[in-house]
Amino acid sequence: MSDHTLRGSIIGSKSLESDENIDPIEREEVAYICPKGHETIIPFAVTAEIPEAWECRCGAVARREDVDDRYFYGGYKPKRTHWDLLLERRTEEELQEVLEKRLKMHREGWIPDYE
Numbered sequence: 001m002s003d004h005t006l007r008g009s010i011i012g013s014k015s016l017e018s019d020e021n022i023d024p025i026e027r028e029e030v031a032y033i034c035p036k037g038h039e040t041i042i043p044f045a046v047t048a049e050i051p052e053a054w055e056c057r058c059g060a061v062a063r064r065e066d067v068d069d070r071y072f073y074g075g076y077k078p079k080r081t082h083w084d085l086l087l088e089r090r091t092e093e094e095l096q097e098v099l100e101k102r103l104k105m106h107r108e109g110w111i112p113d114y115e
Contacts (some may be wrong), residue, residue, distance in 0.1 A: 032062035039065075 015032045025045050034056035044050055056062040086095060105111050 011065070031065040033065050034058060034062035036060060036062040039060065 025047075027043045028046055029041050029043050030050055030102045032042065032054040034040075036058055038056050038058055038060075040054060040056060040062055042054060050064070050069065052064055054064075059063070090098075101110070
């Protein structure tokens with residue numbers, strides 16, 4: 001008898017529940033961009049924890065669009081000049097003092113001219 005009740009229905013693939021009187025959860029769309037420029041938009045529930053990275057369709061790691069990720073992909077990081085390196089160690093006032101001292105030494109003959 002139990003064979004007759006299941007006949008014609010596929011168990012596990014279809015739900016007999018309807019979508020009436022169901023309020024879907026509020027969602028937000030988050031855009032991810034990979035280094036190759038592909039944009040992927042994923043809907044997340046407002047209460048969900050949004051990941052920083054997502055796998056792109058090309059296989060690369062995509063980062064959230066709203067996050068400043070210039071240093072993540074490399075190649076964009078600006079080159080540090082000699083001046084930047086000096087300013088990491090000393091202030092401009094200290095550098096001015098060192099310059100004055102070296103010029104004084106040069107004028108007094110402590111430092112020879114290099115040509």
